[in-house]
Amino acid sequence: MNHELIVLKTKLSRGIKVNKSRLKALQAGVEGEAKFREFVLAQKLDHLLWIDDYWVQIEESPKRQADFILILPYEWLVIDVKNYHTSFEYREGKCYSNGWPEPMDNIIALAQNRNQLLQRIANDITQNITVRSALVFINENCHVTQDNTPCDIELIPRTKLRIFLEKFRATKPVHQWLADKTFEHLNKYHCEYGFPFCGLKPEEFSVVKKGILCGDCGSYHMEISKLFVKCLNCSKKESKRDVVHRHAIQLRYLFYDNPQMLTVKNLVALMGGEIPQRIVRMHMYNLFKVVNRGSASYYPIDLSRKSQLKLIKR
Numbered sequence: 001m002n003h004e005l006i007v008l009k010t011k012l013s014r015g016i017k018v019n020k021s022r023l024k025a026l027q028a029g030v031e032g033e034a035k036f037r038e039f040v041l042a043q044k045l046d047h048l049l050w051i052d053d054y055w056v057q058i059e060e061s062p063k064r065q066a067d068f069i070l071i072l073p074y075e076w077l078v079i080d081v082k083n084y085h086t087s088f089e090y091r092e093g094k095c096y097s098n099g100w101p102e103p104m105d106n107i108i109a110l111a112q113n114r115n116q117l118l119q120r121i122a123n124d125i126t127q128n129i130t131v132r133s134a135l136v137f138i139n140e141n142c143h144v145t146q147d148n149t150p151c152d153i154e155l156i157p158r159t160k161l162r163i164f165l166e167k168f169r170a171t172k173p174v175h176q177w178l179a180d181k182t183f184e185h186l187n188k189y190h191c192e193y194g195f196p197f198c199g200l201k202p203e204e205f206s207v208v209k210k211g212i213l214c215g216d217c218g219s220y221h222m223e224i225s226k227l228f229v230k231c232l233n234c235s236k237k238e239s240k241r242d243v244v245h246r247h248a249i250q251l252r253y254l255f256y257d258n259p260q261m262l263t264v265k266n267l268v269a270l271m272g273g274e275i276p277q278r279i280v281r282m283h284m285y286n287l288f289k290v291v292n293r294g295s296a297s298y299y300p301i302d303l304s305r306k307s308q309l310k311l312i313k314r
């Protein structure tokens, strides 16, 4: 779950202007990673230990991210997935997309820097682990070329991904003790999401589009009955409790840095006043932990940016 992406999508659904190119880039990234997970499952490699979406920081180092890390007894294979639609070229140690130098930092340099951090963590466990990395270009329309300049990061076009992964199919997973030790050490340096982003300021609540929003199709055309809410566009039917739950999470994301904004009063207003306050209060009380009493009460749903270490779902 990418908090930044959820905040952007929620803002957009509520009529707030967002940076569209950032939204597109994040969506493409998330889609690319999902495609890679599918590959891992299809190749029957989910018996191995994979860490999914890892952020690392050691002391004052910049925060760096790895999309996936395959943990083997002798090696950590770090895989970054790129979902570029463009052509990608590695020439004389530099990266170009569609013939132009990579607009962000040189992704190879970033990966090398990140790998040095991971190697330090691996060395803490045993001296026998080598951190190696590969850049996977998952998009069907991405054409990858590379000159003879040495590159310690393997570049893998989608067409070669199957062969690249196949060699791990017979590999045995690491012993439990090594898996535990690896988790312990990776956890120690796992940091929160590294890109800056923010939700709305409390005074911006007035410009948020109000009403009950369909979770499936994004329509605001809803029919409210005694117990249910039905979308008049796609016919999705939801209990009021689920609607309250979903909109509470939405409000929490909209005001990401201001958890005190999630009050019953604001939630009723967000839903356009279509569900009475006493019903909203009852569901909120049953669903979430409340702090404070009376008019100062709010529901501080925890959206910690530091996620738990994740595995590819088996």
Ligand SMILES: [Zn+2]
Binding pocket: 214, 215, 216, 217, 218, 219, 231, 232, 233, 234, 235, 236
């Ligand atoms: Zn709908």
